[in-house]
Amino acid sequence: xxxxxxxxxxxxxxxxxxxxxxxxxxxxxxxxxxxxxxxxxxxxxxxxxxxxxxxxxxxxxxxxxxxxxxxxxxxxxxxxxxxxxxxxxxxxxxxxxxxxxxxxxxxxxxxxxxxxxxxxxxxxxxxxxxxxxxxxxxxxxxxxxxxxxxxxxxxxxxxxxxxxxxxxxxxxxxxxxxxxxxxxxxxxxxxxxxxxxxxxxxxxxxxxxxxxxxxxxxxxxxxxxxxxxxxxxxxxxxxxxxxxxxxxxxxxxxxxxxxxxxxxxxxxxxxxxxxxxxxxxxxxxxxxxxxxxxxxxxxxxxxxxxxxxxxxxxxxxxxxxxxxxxxxxxxxxxxxxxxxxxxxxxxxxxxxxxxxxxxxxxxxxxxxxxxxxxxxxxxxxxxxxxxxxxxxxxxxxxxxxxxxxxxxxxxxxxxxxxxxxxxxxxxxxxxxxxxxxxxxxxxxxxxxxxxxxxxxxxxxxxxxxxxxxxxxxxxxxxxxx
Amino acid sequence: xxxxxxxxxxxxxxxxxxxxxxxxxxxxxxxxxxxxxxxxxxxxxxxxxxxxxxxxxxxxxxxxxxxxxxxxxxxxxxxxxxxxxxxxxxxxxxxxxxxxxxxxxxxxxxxxxxxxxxxxxxxxxxxxxxxxxxxxxxxxxxxxxxxxxxxxxxxxxxxxxxxxxxxxxxxxxxxxxxxxxxxxxxxxxxxxxxxxxxxxxxxxxxxxxxxxxxxxxxxxxxxxxxxxxxxxxxxxxxxxxxxxxxxxxxxxxxxxxxxxxxxxxxxxxxxxxxxxxxxxxxxxxxxxxxxxxxxxxxxxxxxxxxxxxxxxxxxxxxxxxxxxxxxxxxxxxxxxxxxxxxxxxxxxxxxxxxxxxxxxxxxxxxxxxxxxxxxxxxxxxxxxxxxxxxxxxxxxxxxxxxxxxxxxxxxxxxxxxxxxxxxxxxxxxxxxxxxxxxxxxxxxxxxxxxxxxxxxxxxxxxxxxxxxxxxxxxxxxxxxx
Numbered sequence: 001x002x003x004x005x006x007x008x009x010x011x012x013x014x015x016x017x018x019x020x021x022x023x024x025x026x027x028x029x030x031x032x033x034x035x036x037x038x039x040x041x042x043x044x045x046x047x048x049x050x051x052x053x054x055x056x057x058x059x060x061x062x063x064x065x066x067x068x069x070x071x072x073x074x075x076x077x078x079x080x081x082x083x084x085x086x087x088x089x090x091x092x093x094x095x096x097x098x099x100x101x102x103x104x105x106x107x108x109x110x111x112x113x114x115x116x117x118x119x120x121x122x123x124x125x126x127x128x129x130x131x132x133x134x135x136x137x138x139x140x141x142x143x144x145x146x147x148x149x150x151x152x153x154x155x156x157x158x159x160x161x162x163x164x165x166x167x168x169x170x171x172x173x174x175x176x177x178x179x180x181x182x183x184x185x186x187x188x189x190x191x192x193x194x195x196x197x198x199x200x201x202x203x204x205x206x207x208x209x210x211x212x213x214x215x216x217x218x219x220x221x222x223x224x225x226x227x228x229x230x231x232x233x234x235x236x237x238x239x240x241x242x243x244x245x246x247x248x249x250x251x252x253x254x255x256x257x258x259x260x261x262x263x264x265x266x267x268x269x270x271x272x273x274x275x276x277x278x279x280x281x282x283x284x285x286x287x288x289x290x291x292x293x294x295x296x297x298x299x300x301x302x303x304x305x306x307x308x309x310x311x312x313x314x315x316x317x318x319x320x321x322x323x324x325x326x327x328x329x330x331x332x333x334x335x336x337x338x339x340x341x342x343x344x345x346x347x348x349x350x351x352x353x354x355x356x357x358x359x360x361x362x363x364x365x366x367x368x369x370x371x372x373x374x375x376x377x378x379x380x381x382x383x384x385x386x387x388x389x390x391x392x393x394x395x396x397x398x399x400x401x402x403x404x405x406x407x408x409x410x411x412x413x414x415x416x417x418x419x420x421x422x423x424x425x426x427x428x429x430x431x432x433x434x435x436x437x438x439x440x441x442x443x444x445x446x447x448x449x450x451x452x453x454x455x456x457x458x459x460x461x462x463x464x465x466x467x468x469x470x471x472x473x474x475x476x477x478x479x480x481x
Numbered sequence: 482x483x484x485x486x487x488x489x490x491x492x493x494x495x496x497x498x499x500x501x502x503x504x505x506x507x508x509x510x511x512x513x514x515x516x517x518x519x520x521x522x523x524x525x526x527x528x529x530x531x532x533x534x535x536x537x538x539x540x541x542x543x544x545x546x547x548x549x550x551x552x553x554x555x556x557x558x559x560x561x562x563x564x565x566x567x568x569x570x571x572x573x574x575x576x577x578x579x580x581x582x583x584x585x586x587x588x589x590x591x592x593x594x595x596x597x598x599x600x601x602x603x604x605x606x607x608x609x610x611x612x613x614x615x616x617x618x619x620x621x622x623x624x625x626x627x628x629x630x631x632x633x634x635x636x637x638x639x640x641x642x643x644x645x646x647x648x649x650x651x652x653x654x655x656x657x658x659x660x661x662x663x664x665x666x667x668x669x670x671x672x673x674x675x676x677x678x679x680x681x682x683x684x685x686x687x688x689x690x691x692x693x694x695x696x697x698x699x700x701x702x703x704x705x706x707x708x709x710x711x712x713x714x715x716x717x718x719x720x721x722x723x724x725x726x727x728x729x730x731x732x733x734x735x736x737x738x739x740x741x742x743x744x745x746x747x748x749x750x751x752x753x754x755x756x757x758x759x760x761x762x763x764x765x766x767x768x769x770x771x772x773x774x775x776x777x778x779x780x781x782x783x784x785x786x787x788x789x790x791x792x793x794x795x796x797x798x799x800x801x802x803x804x805x806x807x808x809x810x811x812x813x814x815x816x817x818x819x820x821x822x823x824x825x826x827x828x829x830x831x832x833x834x835x836x837x838x839x840x841x842x843x844x845x846x847x848x849x850x851x852x853x854x855x856x857x858x859x860x861x862x863x864x865x866x867x868x869x870x871x872x873x874x875x876x877x878x879x880x881x882x883x884x885x886x887x888x889x890x891x892x893x894x895x896x897x898x899x900x901x902x903x904x905x906x907x908x909x910x911x912x913x914x915x916x917x918x919x920x921x922x923x924x925x926x927x928x929x930x931x932x933x934x935x936x937x938x939x940x941x942x943x944x945x946x947x948x949x950x951x952x953x954x955x956x957x958x959x960x961x962x
Contacts, residue, residue: 032603032606032607033606034552034553034599034602034603035557035560035602036553036555036556036557036560036590036599039553039554039555040553041550041551041552041553041603042550042551042552043550043607044548044549044550044618047548047549047550047551048548048549050551051549067525067528067529068525068528068529068532069522069523069524069525069528070522070523070528070531070623070641071515071522071523072515072517072520072521072522072639073520073554073592073623073625073639074517074520074576074639075517076516076517079516079517092582092583093582094582095555095578095580095581095582095590096578096579096580096581097576097577097578097579097592098577098578098579098580099576099577099579100576100577100627100638101573101574101575101576101627102573109517109576111554111578111592118515118517121515121516122513122515122522125513125514126513126524137525141623142551142554142622144554146581146582157581158553158554158555160551
């Protein structure tokens with residue numbers, strides 16, 4: 001039996017989803033607040049998830065030829081100002097450094113909110129000929145955006161991310177890379193975070209400042225709100241023109257490069273919490289669980305029990321090329337308290353082992369995702385544990401997919417549209433004429449934004465849900481984080 | 482034969498060591514300068530070395546129980562000001578953020594030059610009882626110090642590092658952790674970077690702002706100058722008192738924690754360059770070489786040659802658990818040019834394979850460290866390559882150790898001391914009375930600083946080399962980067 005005290009420490013999801021979220025990030029010890037306003041401490045249990053995300057994404061990047069680099073964290077104001085749309089998008093929310101040591105700076109520097117301008121400055125130096133292309137770089141770093149309202153992982157003044165920046169000889173190659181990385185993101189979300197994603201293109205209103213096209217992977221949280229989980233931008237040669245990034249092509253003429261950028265951030269940890277969690281706390285997919293299996297001894301003071309627990313841990317350490325992450329909770333807390341902690345922290349699997357189990361030559365495996373308890377013969381430990389972890393990973397994705405599908409609606413006209421958002425929360429598929437005016441009106445009336453024009457288009461109706469003019473695109477609409 | 486043009490692109494070490502260094506970092510494509518003054522771009526070839534350093538160090542940290550975290554990059558001025566020595570040491574060289582978005586900040590924030598103050602702020606929140614101790618955290622991040630003179634990797638306004646910060650219940654435990662991490666650094670330098678280090682304690686003059694004791698690993702560069710390569714600090718309970726970091730001990734009394742911090746930075750890449758490099762460029766120890774083996778086909782247009790090169794690469798990919806990093810240079814450059822590039826980039830081993838070798842059932846392995854060429858039978862490839870890489874790693878350390886020992890001198894009095902630094906460059910062992918006055922005088926006259934009081938003390942003479950009073954410590958002196 002799980003201990004009630006720890007469970008009661010968090011608000012129930014149905015009662016207050018926002019408070020439940022805040023409780024979970026605190027009680028699972030993922031973050032801590034600081035005296036630095038709008039910033040957070042990512043604690044060991046939170047950072048370990050980020051390390052697993054990094055490792056997995058980084059491997060996927062490198063398989064497509066990405067190389068990591070590190071560029072300065074400061075952008076001189078004159079450099080930021082070079083691309084007009086970009087500076088308009090970011091200048092209102094950057095932090096400015098005006099003094100270095102005891103002296104005022106001649107030119108103020110902003111702390112990077114994103115690094116397109118710096119990468120242009122760099123590529124301008126290292127790209128001369130078509131032989132120097134493509135440039136396919138990425139950096140892992142922190143960026144700063146001076147947000148007014150902040151929430152752990154979802155929106156903070158500083159956050160961690162990766163930003164990929166590429167330069168290509170042709171427009172086709174740039175578009176190909178933009179979509180390639182969107183697919184990497186989508187695969188990563190499904191395979192690693194067990195989060196199904198809608199892939200699509202942002203409307204002009206929602207696209208990145210300075211981009212020709214922004215593609216996105218959109219996920220649905222448990223409360224029916226959308227979370228933009230990763231974006232991939234095609235810049236065409238706009239930045240190259242603004243920064244003069246040119247190369248001599250095979251035909252001996254001078255051309256501008258075509259660029260892309262793409263990023264994912266620590267808000268993914270927020271996505272994992274809000275897609276999978278429940279009233280007992282966090283639920284981590286095994287692929288990003290810093291501890292995948294917690295062995296909890298029952299009556300651990302009885303002779304042999306702790307030794308048995310360690311023996312099981314050591315046996316599991318040899319399974320699957322040593323890749324399983326297994327721990328024994330041998331603290332002097334009660335088993336009930338340990339169960340609650342393991343559940344709160346989202347550890348996917350618990351193994352209970354006590355004197356009676358030992359006598360019967362078995363142990364009990366409890367799945368965090370379903371609560372199911374499975375008796376496993378001691379001799380089957382090495383085969384069953386990886387097998388069940390794999391099921392958990394798979395089933396968590398399917399459960400999230402079912403939840404998303406159940407909370408995806410269609411609206412053929414404004415009445416239906418209003419009715420859905422008055423009564424329900426989720427994605428709404430509805431047609432759009434392509435005019436920003438309709439997007440603005442929908443946003444004003446329903447506080448709903450266009451999430452994306454999905455690659456998988458359907459025809460919900462003939463006309464725009466808002467103005468009644470002929471429809472051009474099906475759009476996923478939703479309230480978003 | 483290596484191509485002369487590329488080699489001639491770098492200044493010889495004997496002619497101008499500083500210029501040689503600058504040439505190597507540029508020509509080996511480790512860094513690029515930027516329009517952000519005093520900052521640098523770490524290019525793919527440079528960043529890949531840093532990734533290998535991180536991976537190795539991070540593994541060593543975790544083996545000692547370290548957990549990674551991430552704290553904000555900004556420090557409010559009032560927080561920085563809490564520990565008097567610390568703020569005096571750092572305030573003159575920090576960058577100040579004064580505006581967020583379009584608004585001036587109520588309190589200015591510095592960009593972290595180091596994070597002791599933030600960790601105190603964090604530990605104050607999460608440490609209540611002896612059960613919450615020890616806290617053994619580390620973060621990988623970038624820090625900013627507003628240097629006037631900068632040099633790639635060695636001194637720049639922003640650099641990458643790791644900073645470990647721990648809190649303990651007792652003074653003994655803190656001292657133990659301080660020395661434990663110094664040993665981790667020393668082992669890492671020797672085993673991974675092939676750099677022998679002198680371990681010792683800094684004098685009060687040279688210790689970290691706010692520390693009770695600073696320990697250091699000091700390395701000797703090829704030009705006879707010293708490089709502080711890693712430091713580990715014991716803070717006692719000074720920071721805890723300034724920040725109020727207290728815990729209830731087992732005896733139910735309130736006590737201050739004892740803290741440590743320890744760091745290594747991207748300047749290690751500078752150390753690798755300056756310890757191992759030569760007039761042909763970089764020389765990387767295999768453990769941190771992003772490419773360990775470059776296979777260079779000779780007469781690659783002849784039938785079967787390229788296929789043979791790929792076959793060898795694929796065979797080597799299966800050796801040593803897939804851990805070898807092997808590439809084929811199949812570009813259309815001349816073999817001589819490829820040789821020079823491989824040497825410039827410090828790739829530890831080259832394999833030459835051409836039609837004649839194929840006929841004879843062999844290949845030629847060229848060691849970057851010694852220039853030695855070794856004929857290897859095709860059938861022995863899988864055993865010989867890891868064996869030779871291991872020798873290279875070992876021999877590079879021994880060569881560096883021999884160089885250091887040859888450039889370590891002893892001085893019993895000021896005349897000997899002066900003579901050595903007038904004629905030679907290296908470490909000088911000499912006795913010291915323990916008074917800062919003598920350190921100051923030596924620095925003023927000879928531009929030499931105390932590098933450390935080594936753990937392995939010797940008795941060079943009975944009296945202080947400077948004032949003639951009774952000697953307390955043997956000190957390593959040197960000119961330093």
